[in-house]
Amino acid sequence: MPIFxxxxxxxxxxxHAYVFFKASTGLSLGHTAYTGxxxxxxxxxxxxxxxxxxxxxxxxxxxxxxxxxxxxxxGFVFLFFCSSLLMDAYRLLLWTFRRPLMPSPxxxxxxxxxxxxxxxxxxxxxxxxxxxxxxxxxxxxLGTDRVRIAQVTDIHLGIVVGPQRLEKMLQIxxxxxxxxxxxxxxxxxxxxxxxxxxxxxxxxxxxxLGKYAVTGNHEYYAGLEEALAATRGAGFTVLxxxxxxxxxxxxxAGVDDPAGELIPKDNATxxxxxxxxxxxxxxxxxHRPLVESSAVGxxxxxxxxHTHRGQIFPFRLVTRLFFPxxxxxxxxxxxxxxxxxxxxxxxxxxxxxSPPEVTIIDLVKKPSGD
Numbered sequence: 001m002p003i004f005x006x007x008x009x010x011x012x013x014x015x016h017a018y019v020f021f022k023a024s025t026g027l028s029l030g031h032t033a034y035t036g037x038x039x040x041x042x043x044x045x046x047x048x049x050x051x052x053x054x055x056x057x058x059x060x061x062x063x064x065x066x067x068x069x070x071x072x073x074x075g076f077v078f079l080f081f082c083s084s085l086l087m088d089a090y091r092l093l094l095w096t097f098r099r100p101l102m103p104s105p106x107x108x109x110x111x112x113x114x115x116x117x118x119x120x121x122x123x124x125x126x127x128x129x130x131x132x133x134x135x136x137x138x139x140x141x142l143g144t145d146r147v148r149i150a151q152v153t154d155i156h157l158g159i160v161v162g163p164q165r166l167e168k169m170l171q172i173x174x175x176x177x178x179x180x181x182x183x184x185x186x187x188x189x190x191x192x193x194x195x196x197x198x199x200x201x202x203x204x205x206x207x208x209l210g211k212y213a214v215t216g217n218h219e220y221y222a223g224l225e226e227a228l229a230a231t232r233g234a235g236f237t238v239l240x241x242x243x244x245x246x247x248x249x250x251x252x253a254g255v256d257d258p259a260g261e262l263i264p265k266d267n268a269t270x271x272x273x274x275x276x277x278x279x280x281x282x283x284x285x286x287h288r289p290l291v292e293s294s295a296v297g298x299x300x301x302x303x304x305x306h307t308h309r310g311q312i313f314p315f316r317l318v319t320r321l322f323f324p325x326x327x328x329x330x331x332x333x334x335x336x337x338x339x340x341x342x343x344x345x346x347x348x349x350x351x352x353x354s355p356p357e358v359t360i361i362d363l364v365k366k367p368s369g370d
Contacts, residue, residue, distance in 0.1 A: 026109025075348030083112035117284035124349035139363040153305030154342035158189035166362035185216025187285030217259035254285035270295035289339035
């Protein structure tokens with residue numbers, strides 16, 4: 001965690017230094033204005049950490065204010081950074097080929113600024129536009145004709161994602177009338193009163209075949225034991241390196257996210273958790289969309305999340321370096337993987353070219369003889 005925080009501070013702080021440089025070269029400001037801008041940017045770099053400290057000390061109102069300002073700024077500054085890099089590349093091309101009409105420093109600052117502001121405003125509404133994504137799969141070994149599963153993932157319940165946004169997500173679940181509801185990690189970001197109030201909404205969802213969840217990395221950041229208690233209190237069966245058989249229907253297996261480094265080494269592989277072929281269709285819940293080659297064929301469908309499909313383009317270009325299967329349905333031969341874009345947001349309450357989703361999966365019994 002200290003290394004992670006150091007990397008975040010270095011990258012985020014470096015991004016702000018670049019933005020400050022672009023502002024200082026593009027604008028004619030006095031010493032007082034430059035000082036004020038520098039103080040503001042330092043405050044914004046530290047805002048995510050201030051939010052956590054305020055939240056943990058029970059100061060919910062100032063934490064909420066800091067969260068909306070600081071995290072919205074985080075999305076905006078990332079978009080400005082990317083837009084400004086494109087502008088710099090364009091100016092470099094003009095300079096290299098000695099083309100006229102070189103944009104002035106002011107123009108090179110204002111255009112990315114306007115682009116970032118417009119995309120941030122649009123992205124705020126995209127983050128609220130939750131979609132139902134429908135998937136139909138033949139399921140060898142399914143013990144009944146059809147099973148409907150609703151998947152939510154990466155909701156990140158906390159100060160930014162609260163009961164109102166969760167209600168919109170759960171309305172899609174209700175309308176789908178699933179047999180099973182699953183959460184594939186990062187259900188919550190904290191365990192404060194606002195999260196407990198949100199989780200109460202889950203108790204109203206009672207699928208006939210149950211609700212199942214696995215941990216994501218943020219359950220560990222929030223405090224594992226408190227997060228597990230809150231998830232179970234919302235009516236979920238949490239699967240931790242184990243499987244559960246719904247008699248005559250299917251098997252569901254789940255693993256912890258490796259963020260906690262608490263998984264016993266002798267039981268660390270997915271193949272060991274899944275065991276041998278059971279004859280029943282196996283649904284495998286795993287937060288990160290990574291597939292161990294030894295596990296392929298031991299499950300019918302793996303449901304994952306984690307990547308948010310980058311959440312704010314072009315960050316997807318980064319996430320795909322680590323998670324090539326970052327969004328949608330992938331065939332693995334005898335098995336399938338579905339990676340969700342995520343249902344909520346982390347950090348900025350903004351999405352761009354990555355709308356949130358509730359995934360509705362219809363498993364259909366494979367006809368005998370096929």
